[in-house]
Amino acid sequence: xxxxxxxxxxxxxxxxxxxxxxxxxxxxxxxxxxxxxxxxxxxxxxxxxxxxxxxxxxxxxxxxxxxxxxxxxxxxxxxxxxxxxxxxxxxxxxxxxxxxxxxxxxxxxxxxxxxxxxxxxxxxxxxxxxxxxxxxxxxxxxxxxxxxxxxxxxxxxxxxxxxxxxxxxxxxxxxxxxxxxxxxxxxxxxxxxxxxxxxxxxxxxxxxxxxxxxxxxxxxxxxxxxxxxxxxxxxxxxxxxxxxxxxxxxxxxxxxxxxxxxxxxxxxxxxxxxxxxxxxxxxxxxxxxxxxxxxxxxxxxxxxxxxxxxxxxxxxxxxxxxxxxxxxxxxxxxxxxxxxxxxxxxxxxxxxxxxxxxxxxxxxxxxxxxxxxxxxxxxxxxxxxxxxxxxxxxxxxxxxxxx
Amino acid sequence: xxxxxxxxxxxxxxxxxxxxxxxxxxxxxxxxxxxxxxxxxxxxxxxxxxxxxxxxxxxxxxxxxxxxxxxxxxxxxxxxxxxxxxxxxxxxxxxxxxxxxxxxxxxxxxxxxxxxxxxxxxxxxxxxxxxxxxxxxxxxxxxxxxxxxxxxxxxxxxxxxxxxxxxxxxxxxxxxxxxxxxxxxxxxxxxxxxxxxxxxxxxxxxxxxxxxxxxxxxxxxxxxxxxxxxxxxxxxxxxxxxxxxxxxxxxxxxxxxxxxxxxxxxxxxxxxxxxxxxxxxxxxxxxxxxxxxxxxxxxxxxxxxxxxxxxxxxxxxxxxxxxxxxx
Ligand SMILES: Nc1ncnc2c1ncn2[C@@H]1O[C@H](COP(=O)(O)OP(=O)(O)OP(=O)(O)O)[C@@H](O)[C@H]1O
Ligand SMILES: [Mg+2]
Numbered sequence: 001x002x003x004x005x006x007x008x009x010x011x012x013x014x015x016x017x018x019x020x021x022x023x024x025x026x027x028x029x030x031x032x033x034x035x036x037x038x039x040x041x042x043x044x045x046x047x048x049x050x051x052x053x054x055x056x057x058x059x060x061x062x063x064x065x066x067x068x069x070x071x072x073x074x075x076x077x078x079x080x081x082x083x084x085x086x087x088x089x090x091x092x093x094x095x096x097x098x099x100x101x102x103x104x105x106x107x108x109x110x111x112x113x114x115x116x117x118x119x120x121x122x123x124x125x126x127x128x129x130x131x132x133x134x135x136x137x138x139x140x141x142x143x144x145x146x147x148x149x150x151x152x153x154x155x156x157x158x159x160x161x162x163x164x165x166x167x168x169x170x171x172x173x174x175x176x177x178x179x180x181x182x183x184x185x186x187x188x189x190x191x192x193x194x195x196x197x198x199x200x201x202x203x204x205x206x207x208x209x210x211x212x213x214x215x216x217x218x219x220x221x222x223x224x225x226x227x228x229x230x231x232x233x234x235x236x237x238x239x240x241x242x243x244x245x246x247x248x249x250x251x252x253x254x255x256x257x258x259x260x261x262x263x264x265x266x267x268x269x270x271x272x273x274x275x276x277x278x279x280x281x282x283x284x285x286x287x288x289x290x291x292x293x294x295x296x297x298x299x300x301x302x303x304x305x306x307x308x309x310x311x312x313x314x315x316x317x318x319x320x321x322x323x324x325x326x327x328x329x330x331x332x333x334x335x336x337x338x339x340x341x342x343x344x345x346x347x348x349x350x351x352x353x354x355x356x357x358x359x360x361x362x363x364x365x366x367x368x369x370x371x372x373x374x375x376x377x378x379x380x381x382x383x384x385x386x387x388x389x390x391x392x393x394x395x396x397x398x399x400x401x402x403x
Numbered sequence: 404x405x406x407x408x409x410x411x412x413x414x415x416x417x418x419x420x421x422x423x424x425x426x427x428x429x430x431x432x433x434x435x436x437x438x439x440x441x442x443x444x445x446x447x448x449x450x451x452x453x454x455x456x457x458x459x460x461x462x463x464x465x466x467x468x469x470x471x472x473x474x475x476x477x478x479x480x481x482x483x484x485x486x487x488x489x490x491x492x493x494x495x496x497x498x499x500x501x502x503x504x505x506x507x508x509x510x511x512x513x514x515x516x517x518x519x520x521x522x523x524x525x526x527x528x529x530x531x532x533x534x535x536x537x538x539x540x541x542x543x544x545x546x547x548x549x550x551x552x553x554x555x556x557x558x559x560x561x562x563x564x565x566x567x568x569x570x571x572x573x574x575x576x577x578x579x580x581x582x583x584x585x586x587x588x589x590x591x592x593x594x595x596x597x598x599x600x601x602x603x604x605x606x607x608x609x610x611x612x613x614x615x616x617x618x619x620x621x622x623x624x625x626x627x628x629x630x631x632x633x634x635x636x637x638x639x640x641x642x643x644x645x646x647x648x649x650x651x652x653x654x655x656x657x658x659x660x661x662x663x664x665x666x667x668x669x670x671x672x673x674x675x676x677x678x679x680x681x682x683x684x685x686x687x688x689x690x691x692x693x694x695x696x697x698x699x700x701x702x703x704x705x706x707x708x709x710x711x712x713x714x715x716x717x718x719x720x721x722x723x724x725x726x727x728x729x730x
Pocket of ligand 1: 013017018036037038039040041042043044045192
């Protein structure tokens with residue numbers, strides 16, 4: 001039973017901040033994934049929570065108790081290391097039983113508990129082996145067993161699957177999720193693998209250069225990325241980001257760039273009736289984000305380029321094409337294909353179910369639904385949300401609110 | 404009608420890479436006498452590189468070894484104009500019946516036992532205590548401990564002789580004892596091993612520190628998360644993982660105790676008083692180069708060669724057993 005609170009934790013190495021003012025409140029029973037690219041401070045944060053290194057600033061609380069100055073062994077947390085850190089001279093049974101032995105549990109009880117855990121993890125036949133006589137997957141399970149054996153308040157895991165092959169990783173992923181469901185304990189899980197984050201987490205905390213970019217459910221993080229960084233980190237291929245300007249036309253906001261004109265589905269005051277000298281958001285430098293799977297191919301021709309007539313000919317309810325460009329390459333993923341298109345100055349990836357009939361060199365026209373567009377401030381990178389709390393006839397908030 | 408798609412045949416030629424890649428040449432046909440010579444040369448060259456080292460080994464190690472074994476069956480006083488008289492196993496018989504030889508073996512064992520605290524126990528303690536020291540302080544610290552190792556034994560013997568002088572020596576003045584360190588039986592033995600230990604301590608500390616540094620830090624971190632105290636993690640993880648290093652140090656101590664103590668014995672006590680510091684090496688040397696009984700010394704040398712080979716083989720075997728390769 002552990003609720004873990006991280007309050008404004010900073011960890012410095014020399015002048016550099018590996019973790020920079022991170023605050024998290026992890027509820028009891030949650031599966032929190034710390035996600036981020038290599039070197040963003042995930043391990044550092046996890047080790048600070050575990051008590052293996054002291055934060056330079058901030059506090060760490062377990063169930064409301066300040067443990068910032070309490071060494072690792074006083075925190076009642078279990079950790080699975082990326083290297084597994086199995087004690088090489090001890091048998092599997094002794095490795096799993098180690099935490100109990102350290103707590104001076106009676107021998108008979110240790111043996112019974114080790115047998116139970118080995119049963120759960122399917123290690124019973126391997127109890128007398130030493131770590132070097134095990135396969136990678138078996139080592140991983142022993143490491144898990146050592147964490148499980150004493151029923152800790154929370155499990156901390158630092159990329160526990162990164163040394164496994166793809167197939168085993170998928171299987172173990174499911175096992176860990178299952179374990180979490182059954183134990184109902186708090187899990188904090190570090191990974192740079194977005195698939196692990198999306199599939200296992202109840203909440204994902206995305207870190208970038210030591211700072212927390214966003215925390216939310218996998219769905220939130222994927223569907224409403226709070227920053228351009230999160231948008232570009234999640235998804236494979238990740239979200240397309242295009243530099244664009246905001247323009248009002250016919251009372252509608254559009255994101256406009258060379259060869260790009262995307263209606264955003266946001267109604268503003270009629271352009272003909274500027275009350276205070278123009279439309280509210282015009283000229284704002286933004287980044288337009290559209291996920292590859294949300295781009296619809298309205299036409300792809302091997303000719304000199306698409307014309308308006310072909311656009312109107314394709315009966316997409318999304319309206320006319322909004323991005324035009326050329327297909328550079330097409331990657332075949334089996335079930336789908338990814339077309340890399342050059343649109344204006346940027347490359348845009350489109351995901352389409354096969355066969356989509358896309359060929360490198362063709363001209364392509366794409367469209368997207370307004371609800372599938374994301375706007376980010378070009379300087380801060382934060383997500384822009386339109387606030388429409390006022391009637392449409394009244395000029396809305398001048399500046400989109402930054403979340 | 405269905406037609407099965409044939410599996411790729413094993414020898415299916417790969418489609419030729421676009422351009423510029425050469426086709427395999429007819430290498431067999433082109434192998435000429437010249438290239439055959441080159442092949443032979445290729446076989447010989449590694450041995451030519453090895454030859455100097457091998458030559459040194461044979462001339463300086465194996466030939467004397469064989470000669471020693473040979474001399475152990477003769478009676479000879481080392482002078483070139485005297486004939487070596489064949490003796491059969493007589494030298495060996497003398498060796499095993501001479502009480503002096505047995506006593507010197509016991510004294511050797513005692514010296515090794517007294518040296519072990521300096522090469523094992525103190526280095527472990529110092530190594531564990533200084534493992535946390537980092538950066539420049541660590542270098543300074545290790546240099547300080549290592550320094551005695553660099554002093555020539557004869558020089559340090561001279562300094563210690565002066566410090567151990569009865570009456571005016573700094574040791575007796577500091578401790579208030581009246582011991583005549585180099586001329587009483589037990590104190591002389593303790594002095595010799597103490598000085599040798601003092602010299603070897605730095606070396607052993609360095610070896611232990613290197614051994615500790617090579618232990619993956621993850622283990623102690625995992626242990627601390629697992630709830631082990633510092634002492635538990637030292638006892639259950641650090642020491643077992645350090646054991647190959649410790650066996651190496653035991654091996655070094657056993658095999659080299661004679662070499663380390665010899666110059667000290669020769670300069671400070673000459674094996675006395677009343678042979679109290681005569682170990683087998685010194686005894687061997689006395690027989691060979693004082694009594695000029697080369698045959699007897701050679702026989703002793705042969706016996707101890709085999710004795711130490713056995714001890715070394717056992718320790719190497721033990722070290723292998725104790726080594727746990729991680730990942
Ligand atoms: N002992 C250290 N001394 C100095 N800098 C460090 C140290 N440990 C980590 N760092 C720095 O702190 C930053 C965060 O490191 P951390 O190990 O937490 O990254 P990570 O997110 O776990 O990356 P990865 O996914 O590669 O494991 C990195 O820039 C790293 O260089
Ligand atoms: Mg890491």
